[in-house]
Amino acid sequence: MTDDVQVRAGRREWVGLAALALPATLVSLDMFVVLLALPHLTSSLGTTSVEQLWIVDIYGFMVAGFLITMGNLGDRIGRRKLLLIGAAGFGVASVVAAYATSPFLLILARAALGVCGATLGPSSLSLISNMFRDHRQRASAIGIWAGSFSIGAIIGPIIGGVLLDHFWWGSVFLVGVPPMVVLLIAGPILLPEYRNPDAGRIDVASVVLSLTAILPMIYGIKELAREGWATLPVVTLVVGAILGVVFIRRQRTLTDPLVDLRLFGNRVFNTELTSMLFYSALTGTTMLFIAQYFQSVAGLTPLQAGFGLLPGLLLGIVSVTVGPQLAGRFKPSHLIAGGLLIVVAGMVVLTQAGADGSATGLVIGYAIWCLGGGPLLTLGTGLVVGSVPPEKAGSASSLAQIANEFGYAVGIATIGTIGALVYRTQIADSAPAGLPAGAAEAAGDSVAGAVSAATTLPEQLASALLAPARQAFTSGLHVVAALSALLLLGVAVTNAIVLRKIPPFGQQQPPQPEAGEGEPVAEEKPLAVQES
Known part of the structure; x- marks a missing residue:
């Protein structure tokens, strides 16, 4: 990567960052409110179980499918322009979803939300990379942007719960309209336009x-x-x-x-992209098991479970905010690897959770891991985007998000399947005799199924079923957390080795890849500032 003059961002860029944080908050919030609204819209629209799955999943499918395209389209037509087009489309699709009169129309609206949502992340992140050229400022800006996801996760259940208590199910989708209106008004004023002047036709x-x-x-x-x-x-x-x-x-x-494969010739780019994929796979899967433990083992309500995650989410905001501030004094290798070791420690705490329903250990373990995850999420993302020429920032940003999408799906399918196998094996050996066939089948499938089946059984038989089911699930959680800790330890070691020669941000530019580590990804071209 060629050296460029470091230009520190001013007030306009930081105010513009606030506008870019709106879509990030909204995307995270949207995922939570849809899950909360699912029972209500099912009752209103009469959705089948298959339609429910599509209502939930189609958004993620469309986001994942269009990320590469949208990242490159922004490089070509302008990142601000694509962001505003996506924001307008997201707002319109939100209104359609809110007033959908059939499951099919709601699924179509959710698909449109996914396509528009695919424009928001790459456009926002690539604009940040252009607005904040100083490495330390860029890391701080990415930290604030990443922290917006946590804010959405915190306020999502609260806003969704209040709206569903007082209004109809479609009101949760209208939450996305005001932020998009603000972005459409503020974007042209605060955000400069960037595009690659030499990009060809898509x-x-x-x-x-x-x-x-x-x-x-x-x-x-x-x-x-x-x-x-x-x-x-x-x-x-x-x-x-x-x-x-x-x-x-x-x-x-x-x-x-559409994807410049020369980007993968840079070891830093490859390492951080792979690290984010592993992190998303392992922590996302463990998070799913924690959520199930809260409700099916500890017996918490969804709102209580949300409060159980609150300490971790708050520490996560601290982590993504403080990490970039430390990047001016400590090497990225030390911060990222050290942070991952803290995540590993949190996973180890999770392996000590008991089947007695006490959620304290999980709250503490989750909080510890959130405290350690910030440096990878902020500095790692900054290194991915910063290791490519400015005109490739959109493509790099989309690849970073795809790593997260694929990571979560692959984690559920691999580590999650192992945890489920542990549960099914143990419950098959320890389920009480005399269970009705339907209850035995439900309990053998999942701990949620066991809890549901127990409500139809006599008290003594229900207790005899729940105790081994909760123990089996807790054993599955232990295995998932232990495997995640082991693999994340490997990710920490890899980052410590590969990033060891990169100095603290602000001291000098990251060095060129060494011989055998890949060639510079591309010759850097003058940045095109098209409209402001």
């Missing part, structure tokens, strides 16, 4: 190939995690993988590819 065949590769793979992975081995998800996963190979081969033949 390759339509590559867009189609990326969609037909990513969507089947995400679908196949999710279905394998949800239903186990079955013909359809295996076939779709294989088809997606084959089309992914075709997509990669095509990129090598194009003068202006």
Whole structure:
């Protein structure tokens, strides 16, 4: 990477960052309020179980499928322009979703929200990389942006609960409209426009190939995690993988590819991208088990479970805020690797959770890991975006988000499946005799199924079922946390080694890749500032 003059951002850029934080907060908030609204809209619209799954999943499918396309489209037509187009579309789709009169219309609106949502992350992150050229300021800005996701996670259940208590289910979708209106008004004033002046036409065949590769793979992975081995998800996963190979081969033949494979010639880029994928896979899966423990083992309500996560979410905000401040004194290798060791410590605490329903250990373990995760999320993302030329920032930003999307899906399908296998094996050996066939089947599938089945049983038999079910699930949680700790320890060591020569931010530019570590990703071109 060629050296460039460090220009420190001023007041306009920091105020503009506040506008960019709105979509990040909204995306996180949207995921929570939809889950809260699902029972209400099911009752109102009469959705089937399959339609419920599509209402929840279609948003994530569309986001994952369009990230690459939108990251590159922003590089070509302008990142601010794409962000504002996406914001307008998101607002309109939110209104359609709020007033949907059928499950099909709601699914279509959620799909449109996903397509528009795919524009928000890459555009915001790539604009941050251009607005904040100083490495330390960029890390701080990314920390604030990343912290917005945690804020959305904190206020999402609260806002959703209040709205559902006083209004109809569609009101939760209207939450997305005011922030998008603010962004549409403030964006043209506060955000400069950036695009790559030398970008060619977007390759339509590559867009189609990326969609037909990513969507089947995400679908196949999710279905394998949800239903186990079955013909359809295996076939779709294989088809997606084959089309992914075709997509990669095509990129090598194009003068202006959708994904510049030369980006992967940089060890720092590869290491941080892979680290974020592992982090998303392992912590996302463990998070799912914690949420299930809160409700199915500890017997907490969804709102109580949300409060159980609150200390960790607050410490996460502290972590992503403080980490960049320390980056001017300590090497990224020390901060990222050290932070991951704290995450490992939190995972170890989770392995000590008991089946007695006490959630204290999980609250503490989750809080510890959130405290350590900030440096990877902020400095790691900054290194991914900062290790490529400015005109490739949109593409790099989309790849960073895809790593998170794929990481979560792969984690559920692998580590999550192992945890579920531990549960099913133990409950099969310890379930009480005399269970009705339906109750035995439900309990053998999941701990939530065991809790639901217990409500239909006599008190003594219900207690005899719940005790081993909760013990089996807790054992599965222990295995998931232990495997996650072990793998994250490897990620920490890798970061300590690969990043060891990068100095603290602000002291000097990160060094060029060494011989054998990959060539510079591209010749840096003058940054195009098109409109302001």
